[in-house]
Amino acid sequence: MRRGGLGLAMVLLVASRASAQTDxxxxxxxxxxDSQGYTPPAEGAGAPSPLVIxxxxxxxxxxxxxxxxxxAPGDQRVPADYGVDPFAPAxxxxxxxxxxxxxxRFVNGFLPRSAGIGGNASFLLNTLDVDLKYTPAxxxxxxxxxxxxxxxxxxxxxxxxVYVEQAFGRWVPFESQELALSVGKFDSVFGIEYLDNxxxxxxxxxxxxxxxxxxxxxxGAKLFYRIQLPAIWSAVSLNxxxxxSGTFVEALQPPDASLTGAxxxxxxxxxxxxxxxVQVKLGAxxxxxxxxxxxxxxxxxxxxxxxxxxxxxxxxxxxEYVRVDEGEGGPKTTSLGTFPLASGFWVRGGYGQxxxxxxxxxxxxxxxxxxxxxxxxxxxxxGFTPITVDRFTGGVRLDLGDSVLxxxxxxxxxxxxxxxxxxxxVFTSSLVYSF
Amino acid sequence: MSFFRRLAVAVTLSGLAGCGQPPAxxxxxxxxxADLQARAASGQTAVAADATLPGGIPLxxxxxxxxxxxxxxxxxxxxxxxxTTEVWVGYPEVWVQPMYVPVxxxxxxxxxxxxxxxxxxWKPVFSVGPSSGFYSPFWRAIYFDAPAGTTADTxxxxxxxxxxxxxxxxxxxxxxxxVPADLAWGNPAARLETGWVDGAPVATxxxxxxxxxxxxxxxxxxxxxxxxxxxxxxxxVRVVPNLRIVLGTGAVGSGGPPPPTSGPQPLYSSYWRxxxxxxxxxxVVFPDAAAVTSPEYGGRLVTTPDCLSNPDNIDPEACSYxxxxxxxEQAVPREAIRATDVTVTGPVVTYKNGSPxxxxx
Numbered sequence: 184m185r186r187g188g189l190g191l192a193m194v195l196l197v198a199s200r201a202s203a204q205t206d207x208x209x210x211x212x213x214x215x216x217d218s219q220g221y222t223p224p225a226e227g228a229g230a231p232s233p234l235v236i237x238x239x240x241x242x243x244x245x246x247x248x249x250x251x252x253x254x255a256p257g258d259q260r261v262p263a264d265y266g267v268d269p270f271a272p273a274x275x276x277x278x279x280x281x282x283x284x285x286x287x288r289f290v291n292g293f294l295p296r297s298a299g300i301g302g303n304a305s306f307l308l309n310t311l312d313v314d315l316k317y318t319p320a321x322x323x324x325x326x327x328x329x330x331x332x333x334x335x336x337x338x339x340x341x342x343x344x345v346y347v348e349q350a351f352g353r354w355v356p357f358e359s360q361e362l363a364l365s366v367g368k369f370d371s372v373f374g375i376e377y378l379d380n381x382x383x384x385x386x387x388x389x390x391x392x393x394x395x396x397x398x399x400x401x402x403g404a405k406l407f408y409r410i411q412l413p414a415i416w417s418a419v420s421l422n423x424x425x426x427x428s429g430t431f432v433e434a435l436q437p438p439d440a441s442l443t444g445a446x447x448x449x450x451x452x453x454x455x456x457x458x459x460x461v462q463v464k465l466g467a468x469x470x471x472x473x474x475x476x477x478x479x480x481x482x483x484x485x486x487x488x489x490x491x492x493x494x495x496x497x498x499x500x501x502x503e504y505v506r507v508d509e510g511e512g513g514p515k516t517t518s519l520g521t522f523p524l525a526s527g528f529w530v531r532g533g534y535g536q537x538x539x540x541x542x543x544x545x546x547x548x549x550x551x552x553x554x555x556x557x558x559x560x561x562x563x564x565x566g567f568t569p570i571t572v573d574r575f576t577g578g579v580r581l582d583l584g585d586s587v588l589x590x591x592x593x594x595x596x597x598x599x600x601x602x603x604x605x606x607x608x609v610f611t612s613s614l615v616y617s618f
Numbered sequence: 619m620s621f622f623r624r625l626a627v628a629v630t631l632s633g634l635a636g637c638g639q640p641p642a643x644x645x646x647x648x649x650x651x652a653d654l655q656a657r658a659a660s661g662q663t664a665v666a667a668d669a670t671l672p673g674g675i676p677l678x679x680x681x682x683x684x685x686x687x688x689x690x691x692x693x694x695x696x697x698x699x700x701x702t703t704e705v706w707v708g709y710p711e712v713w714v715q716p717m718y719v720p721v722x723x724x725x726x727x728x729x730x731x732x733x734x735x736x737x738x739x740w741k742p743v744f745s746v747g748p749s750s751g752f753y754s755p756f757w758r759a760i761y762f763d764a765p766a767g768t769t770a771d772t773x774x775x776x777x778x779x780x781x782x783x784x785x786x787x788x789x790x791x792x793x794x795x796x797v798p799a800d801l802a803w804g805n806p807a808a809r810l811e812t813g814w815v816d817g818a819p820v821a822t823x824x825x826x827x828x829x830x831x832x833x834x835x836x837x838x839x840x841x842x843x844x845x846x847x848x849x850x851x852x853x854x855v856r857v858v859p860n861l862r863i864v865l866g867t868g869a870v871g872s873g874g875p876p877p878p879t880s881g882p883q884p885l886y887s888s889y890w891r892x893x894x895x896x897x898x899x900x901x902v903v904f905p906d907a908a909a910v911t912s913p914e915y916g917g918r919l920v921t922t923p924d925c926l927s928n929p930d931n932i933d934p935e936a937c938s939y940x941x942x943x944x945x946x947e948q949a950v951p952r953e954a955i956r957a958t959d960v961t962v963t964g965p966v967v968t969y970k971n972g973s974p975x976x977x978x979x
Contacts, residue, residue: 602777603781
C-alpha cells in the first residue's frame with residue numbers, strides 16, 4: 184500500500200447497535216424481543232403471520248488503487264496468492280475484493296471472491312438478500328432461510344450467483360431455559376465478527392483481515408446455551424457447533440459438503456457483564472477438525488481466538504485476536520475450484536475497532552456514526568515467505584430513517600514484511616435498503 | 619436418554635457416517651536433497667514407493683557416500699549418467715520461479731553481474747525456499763539494475779528488490795537446486811555456490827542454464843520423458859529390473875529429436891517425468907559375459923538377440939538396442955509406455971561414454 188494511510192486519529196465512534204449485539208443465537212434474524220408491551224394472540228384473528236419476509240439491497244460504489252489486486256508488478260513468484268494478501272483490497276461487507284486477476288500467474292486457491300472491477304471506479308450491486316422466517320404457532324421451532332443474489336461480472340463474463348447463505352431450523356426445547364438447537368446451514372460460532380456479516384448490520388463496509396477465518400457459514404448442528412447470573416448482572420453462554428467446514432469463509436473451504444467425512448467442531452464460551460454504566464462481553468473461541476479443503480481426515484486445522492467488547496458512555500470498543508494452524512494436506516478444493524496442494528498454513532492476527540454514534544438526530548438522519556479500525560495479520564504458507572500486513576480503516580455511517588443506511592470508508596493497506604509493497608488501498612461505500 | 623446424550627449420539631453418528639467415503643487423494647509430495655538425506659538417515663531405502671513407479675526409486679540410486687550418486691543411463695545410444703536432486707510425486711506440473719540477480723551494468727547486451735569479491739561468484743536471491751511444496755530448482759533469472767555501491771550481500775530478499783522499484787530484466791532459465799551446506803560435491807557438472815532466501819544464506823548447486831524450457835504463459839516447466847523398463851515377476855507383479863534408464867530428448871511420441879547443444883556439448887533436460895516401458899517379449903538383456911569386453915553395452919536391452927551370437931558384430935549397426943527415445947518409440951507400442959506420477963530433477967553429468975558435462979554459465 185501507499186504509506187501514509189489514515190491514522191487512527193479519526194475519532195471513532197459508536198455503535199448504538201452495541202446494545203443489539205448480544206450473545207444470543209446470531210442466526211436469529213431479529214433481536215429477541217423482551218419488552219413488556221402488547222402481545223398479540225398466538226393463533227386466530229390478530230395473530231401475526233407465521234411467515235415473515237425480510238431482506239436488504241446493498242448497492243456499493245468503490246475504487247481501488249492500482250489494478251485492484253495485491254499482486255505486485257514484477258513479482259513472478261508462484262503461487263501468486265502465497266506471497267501477498269489477496270484479501271486486502273476488499274470493497275464490500277462480503278469481503279469481495281476489487282480484483283483477483285493474477286495476470287496469468289498460477290494461483291493456489293487462497294483467494295476471495297472478486298467484484299471484477301480492477302482499478303476502475305464502479306457501482307456494484309453487492310447483495311440482494313431475501314430472508315424468510317417461519318415460526319409456526321405454539322411450536323418452539325423457527326425455520327429460517329437467507330438466499331442472496333450476487334450479481335458479478337468478471338473479465339471472462341457474467342459470474343452471477345444465487346447463494347443460500349443460511350437455511351436452518353432452530354428448536355428451543357425449554358421455555359424456561361435459553362437453550363437452542365439449530366440444524367442446517369448457519370452462521371459461525373467463532374468470535375464476534377460473524378455478528379456483523381450482513382451489510383445491513385455491520386457498522387462499516389469491509390470485514391477485518393481475519394474475518395476470512397472466523398465468519399463463514401457452514402452446514403451442521405449447533406447448540407446455544409446461556410445462563411443468567413442476575414446477582415452479579417452477568418451471564419455466561421456457550422455456543423457449540425459441528426459442521427462440514429468449520430468457520431472459514433466459503434471461498435476458502437466449501438461448506439456444503441464434507442470432503443473428509445468427519446465434522447469440524449467449533450465453539451465459543453462467553454461472559455457478559457451488563458451493569459448500568461458499562462457493558463462488557465468477553466469470549467474465547469476454538470475450532471478443531473479436518474481441513475475441509477482437502478480429503479484427508481488426519482490433516483487438521485485448529486484455531487483459537489479471544490474477543491472483547493466494551494460499551495460505555497456511548498463509546499463502543501471491540502477487539503479480536505485469532506490464531507489459526509493448518510496442516511499440509513492433499514489436493515485442494517475450495518468453492519472457487521481445485522488446486523494442486525493444500526499447503527501447511529499459519530496465521531496470527533486481529534483487530535481493534537472503536538465507534539461512536541453522535542447523540543443527536545436531525546429529520547431523516549437518525550444517527551451518524553464514525554468508526555475506525557486497525558487490523559494486523561501475520562501469516563505464512565509452509566516454506567513460503569512469511570508476510571505481515573496491517574490496515575487502517577476509517578469511515579462514517581448515516582442511518583437515514585429506519586431502513587436506509589449510507590456508509591463510506593477508506594481502507595489503507597500496508598505490507599510490512601514479506602509481501603512487496605503495492606498500491607491496494609480502497610475507497611468504498613455502501614447504500615443499504617432494508618425491507 | 620437425556621437431551622445432551624441424544625445430541626452426543628447424533629454428533630457421533632454424523633462422524634461415523636463418513637466412514638464409507640472413498641479414500642482421499644494422496645498428498646502430492648516433494649523431496650529435496652535435504653529430505654532425501656534425512657530419509658536415508660532414518661533407514662528408509664526408497665522414495666516414492668507409493669507412487670505408480672513400481673517400488674519407487676531406491677535411495678541408493680540417488681545418494682552415495684554423502685554426495686549425489688551419478689546414476690548410469692543411456693541417451694542417444696550412448697552411456698551417460700545423471701544425478702537426482704528433487705523427486706516429486708503427484709505433481710501434475712511444476713513451475714519456474716524467479717531468481718533475482720543484481721547487475722552493475724550491461725555490456726553488449728549481457729548483464730555485468732555483481733559477484734561476491736571473496737569467491738568471484740554471484741549470489742542470487744531465490745524467491746522460494748526448499749521447504750515449500752512449490753519450491754523448484756528451475757529459476758528464471760531476473761536481473762535488476764542495482765544502485766551504485768550494491769554488493770552481492772546488499773539485497774537478500776524478494777521484498778527488498780521489488781520494493782526498491784529497480785528496473786527488472788528477464789533472463790534465461792537456470793537449474794540450481796538448493797542443497798544442504800555440508801553436501802559433498804566434486805563433480806564438474808555443477809558449481810557449489812551460495813545465495814539468499816528471505817534474508818538467509820543458502821547453499822546451491824549450479825548446473826547452469828538452458829537445461830529446461832517452460833510455458834511463458836503460465837510458467838509450467840516442460841517435461842521430458844525418462845524411460846524406466848518394467849517387467850513382471852512370477853506372481854505377475856510389475857517390477858523394475860536393474861537396467862539402465864533411457865533419457866529422452868523430446869516429448870513422448872516425438873521420436874526423440876536431437877537435443878539442443880552448447881558448442882559440442884548436448885544440453886539434455888534437467889526435468890523429467892518417469893515413464894514405465896514394458897519390456898518387449900523379444901528383448902533380452904545384453905549378456906554379462908559380453909559386457910566384460912564391451913562394457914558400454916552392459917545393461918542395455920537388445921531387441922534382436924540373434925545378433926549376439928557373433929561377439930564381433932554387436933554394434934548398433936548389427937544389433938538393435940533400446941538405448942534411445944527413438945529406438946523405444948519405434949520398438950514398443952505406445953500403450954506399453956505409461957506416464958508415472960513421479961518427476962525428478964536429473965541433470966546429466968556425463969555423456970557419450972563418460973565425457974563430463976560442463977555447466978553453461
